[in-house]
Amino acid sequence: MTAKRKRFIAGAVCPECQAKDTLAVWQDQGVDNVICVKCGFTQRQTDQVAADKTPAKDQIIGIFHPE
Numbered sequence: 891m892t893a894k895r896k897r898f899i900a901g902a903v904c905p906e907c908q909a910k911d912t913l914a915v916w917q918d919q920g921v922d923n924v925i926c927v928k929c930g931f932t933q934r935q936t937d938q939v940a941a942d943k944t945p946a947k948d949q950i951i952g953i954f955h956p957e
């Protein structure tokens with residue numbers, strides 16, 4: 891299995907053409923690459939951008955009412 895397997899990122903918006911659901915990602919030598927199938931924009935996901943994917947953990951998930 892050496893074929894590059896692309897998968898689309900649901901809800902992702904291309905930073906170049908602002909199109910939605912056009913970004914596909916595949917792995918190349920352990921690095922995530924992103925391509926927009928609409929405008930051809932490409933980006934390598936380095937460790938620096940990986941932090942962007944971290945979901946916010948400070949969200950309030952409930953309200954606690956102390957007695």
Ligand SMILES: [Zn+2]
Binds near residue numbers: 904926
């Ligand atoms: Zn694009």
